[in-house]
Amino acid sequence: MVISNKPLRFILVALVACLPVIGFANSEKDAAHTQTEVAHEAAAEGHHAEPTDVKSKIKGFIGHHVLDSHDFTLTQDDETGKYYGFPLPVIIWDNGLHIFSSSKFNHGHAVAESNGNYYVINHHDGKIYKTDAAGTITEDEKTGHPTNVRPLDFSITKTVLSIFVAAILMFWLFTSLAKSYAKNGGIASGVGRIFEPLVVFIRDEVAIPNIGEKHYRRYMSYLLTIFFFVLFLNIFGLTPLGINATGNLTITFSLAIITFLITNLTANKNYWGHIFWMPGVPKPMRIILAPIELLGVFIKPFSLMIRLYANIFAGHIVLMSIIGLMFIFKSWIGSSLSFGLSFALSILEILVAFLQAYIFTMLSALYFGSAVEEHHHEEEGHH
Amino acid sequence: MEKLINQFEFGLFFWQVLIFVGLIFLLKKFAWKPILDAVNDREQGIKDALLSAENARKEMENLQADNQRILNEARAERDAMLKEAREMKEKLIADSKNEAQAQGQKMIEQAKAAIESEKNAAMAELKSQVSTLSLSIAEKLLKEELSNKESQTKLVEKMLGDVKLN
Numbered sequence: 053m054v055i056s057n058k059p060l061r062f063i064l065v066a067l068v069a070c071l072p073v074i075g076f077a078n079s080e081k082d083a084a085h086t087q088t089e090v091a092h093e094a095a096a097e098g099h100h101a102e103p104t105d106v107k108s109k110i111k112g113f114i115g116h117h118v119l120d121s122h123d124f125t126l127t128q129d130d131e132t133g134k135y136y137g138f139p140l141p142v143i144i145w146d147n148g149l150h151i152f153s154s155s156k157f158n159h160g161h162a163v164a165e166s167n168g169n170y171y172v173i174n175h176h177d178g179k180i181y182k183t184d185a186a187g188t189i190t191e192d193e194k195t196g197h198p199t200n201v202r203p204l205d206f207s208i209t210k211t212v213l214s215i216f217v218a219a220i221l222m223f224w225l226f227t228s229l230a231k232s233y234a235k236n237g238g239i240a241s242g243v244g245r246i247f248e249p250l251v252v253f254i255r256d257e258v259a260i261p262n263i264g265e266k267h268y269r270r271y272m273s274y275l276l277t278i279f280f281f282v283l284f285l286n287i288f289g290l291t292p293l294g295i296n297a298t299g300n301l302t303i304t305f306s307l308a309i310i311t312f313l314i315t316n317l318t319a320n321k322n323y324w325g326h327i328f329w330m331p332g333v334p335k336p337m338r339i340i341l342a343p344i345e346l347l348g349v350f351i352k353p354f355s356l357m358i359r360l361y362a363n364i365f366a367g368h369i370v371l372m373s374i375i376g377l378m379f380i381f382k383s384w385i386g387s388s389l390s391f392g393l394s395f396a397l398s399i400l401e402i403l404v405a406f407l408q409a410y411i412f413t414m415l416s417a418l419y420f421g422s423a424v425e426e427h428h429h430e431e432e433g434h435h
Numbered sequence: 436m437e438k439l440i441n442q443f444e445f446g447l448f449f450w451q452v453l454i455f456v457g458l459i460f461l462l463k464k465f466a467w468k469p470i471l472d473a474v475n476d477r478e479q480g481i482k483d484a485l486l487s488a489e490n491a492r493k494e495m496e497n498l499q500a501d502n503q504r505i506l507n508e509a510r511a512e513r514d515a516m517l518k519e520a521r522e523m524k525e526k527l528i529a530d531s532k533n534e535a536q537a538q539g540q541k542m543i544e545q546a547k548a549a550i551e552s553e554k555n556a557a558m559a560e561l562k563s564q565v566s567t568l569s570l571s572i573a574e575k576l577l578k579e580e581l582s583n584k585e586s587q588t589k590l591v592e593k594m595l596g597d598v599k600l601n
Contacts, residue, residue: 120447143446177441197441205446212450219458226466233473238480240473251470272471273463281455301442306451 110376118296118368119178120211122154126293135159140213144171144180146203154207163187174198180205211303214295218284226280247280254279254413262417267424271417274314278307279413282360286405289364290398298408299364301357308357311416316349319423326422352419356412363408367401 109130125137139155146169156164160173163183172183181200183189189198208216229244240248254276259268285297297303325331327345330338374397377390576591 119442120444179444195437205444206449207446208450209447211447212454215451215454219454222458223461223466226462226470230466230469230473233469238473238477248470248474251467252474255471255474269471273459273467276467277455277459277462281458300447301439302444302447303451305443306448306455310452310455 106380110373110379114369114372114376116178117294117372118299118365120209120300120302121178122157122173122180122207122209123159124210124213125159128159140210141208142171142180143206143208144203145206146182150203169203171203180207210295211297211300214288214293214297215281215285215303218281218288218297222277222280222284250279251276258410258414258417262414262421263424264421264426266426267420270318271314271420274310275413275417275420278311278416279409282307282412283405283409286364286409287402289368290401290405296364296368298360299368301361304357304361307360307412308353311356311419312350312353315353315416315419315423318420320425322425323423352415356415360408360412363404367397367404371397371401 122142123135123137123139125135127137128135139153142150142152142154142156142164144150144166148167150166150169150171152164152166156162156166157171157173160175160178163185164171165185170183170185170187171180172187172189173179174181174189177197179202181189181198182203183200189200191197192199225244225247228242229240229247232241232244233239235241255268255272258279259272259275263271282298285295285303288295289298327349328342330341330345333341371394374390374394378387378394381387381390572594576594
């Protein structure tokens with residue numbers, strides 16, 4: 053009895069102790085709310101479309117996070133207007149090469165000048181537009197998109213930097229793993245060792261069952277690279293650095309198009325035969341099937357692109373929204389609830405990070421497998 | 436859809452493809468090939484080791500079976516040799532017994548023959564002696580006859596009487 057009393061008493065005391073905190077939090081919320089609004093009105097003078105309340109501010113922050121950016125901002129202080137991060141190089145091809153630091157844009161607040169040309173970062177899409185010295189942007193009345201000329205932008209953006217870091221990390225990890233075999237007599241050692249089971253898994257569970265013992269070696273390099281590349285970038289996206297590479301359509305598009313190219317460039321006669329002249333069905337059906345099959349060739353990589361993009365993009369949006377809820381509630385219970393929820397979701401996102409990398413690799417292997425599939429002899433038999 | 440297409444950024448695409456394709460080739464040369472080779476080698480090594488262990492076990496079994504067989508053979512051979520020896524001994528004994536018997540028989544035969552011949556010789560000698568004796572008696576008798584008729588007759592009678600006694 054004495055023992056069971058203790059936790060009960062503790063819970064009661066804790067509840068009582070919480071009551072004033074909840075009360076405080078509520079009153080504080082109002083105070084903070086007005087405070088930020090005041091701060092905003094002051095800041096809003098600088099640029100026209102700055103959000104005014106916490107909700108739209110969070111929305112704007114999320115919107116910016118999922119896009120690429122020309123500088124690496126870890127966090128920012130709205131009240132002082134100070135940014136914590138570092139600028140990245142801007143490389144523009146506009147009748148000649150223009151290279152300058154993105155600090156010239158002053159986070160989209162200033163017009164950058166390079167060799168007599170003026171550029172500005174649009175606040176909505178974060179892209180660079182050519183402008184005049186005053187930084188005027190003309191907008192399309194219907195869509196609201198700027199009509200200014202867009203120069204060819206080869207800037208080292210946040211996403212480019214993160215894929216570059218991922219590439220270097222991968223190169224270092226896997227070359228060290230490769231070297232450790234030679235040094236250690238065929239047994240892995242060092243950090244890369246963690247990834248050996250994954251390498252073997254990709255070979256035994258992804259490549260060999262889908263492509264077949266005969267051809268799988270040709271595709272191993274690509275499958276391993278894409279698996280770890282997507283995995284690393286997915287995991288990078290879960291760090292608080294604010295990177296969203298695999299949730300960027302351009303990245304998933306480029307990955308999907310490489311799968312598409314490899315599939316179709318290494319395909320054998322049998323694969324094309326199945327697309328344009330399906331064996332084993334009546335002749336009129338073959339004519340109907342051909343365009344459907346041909347469409348399938350493009351839909352397969354398209355689905356790869358959209359699947360990875362949508363999963364990671366949605367994961368980031370949901371996670372950040374729930375984190376944002378903490379600041380909207382500003383209460384002891386609501387914020388801790390959304391903290392718990394975001395914690396649980398983060399764990400789920402780690403699973404998604406592995407799962408999506410696996411699915412992308414798995415489906416790529418499946419497409420390669422269909423491209424190099426051998427003739428079915430039983431089908432040959434009846435015509 | 437338009438929003439998605441607007442998200443496409445050529446510069447990012449360029450960098451991504453450049454870095455990614457470069458990464459594939461670099462990793463292929465410096466990482467995946469050695470890693471996969473090493474893993475394959477190791478797996479092959481394990482397979483080989485298991486196989487050779489199995490072979491060694493089988494060989495061992497064969498060897499043991501061989502040993503057992505040789506042992507059994509040796510035992511059988513020993514038994515056979517022992518049996519043979521025993522048989523030989525028995526045969527030897529039987530042979531020598533037979534030979535001894537035969538020899539004894541022969542010796543007895545010889546002895547018998549010798550005795551017979553001795554007897555014959557003795558008989559012959561006796562006969563010759565008797566004849567000689569008879570002759571001498573006849574001679575003495577004749578001499579006595581010549582000197583004394585009466586005594587001669589007496590002698591002859593006496594002699595004859597002796598002969599009868601004989």
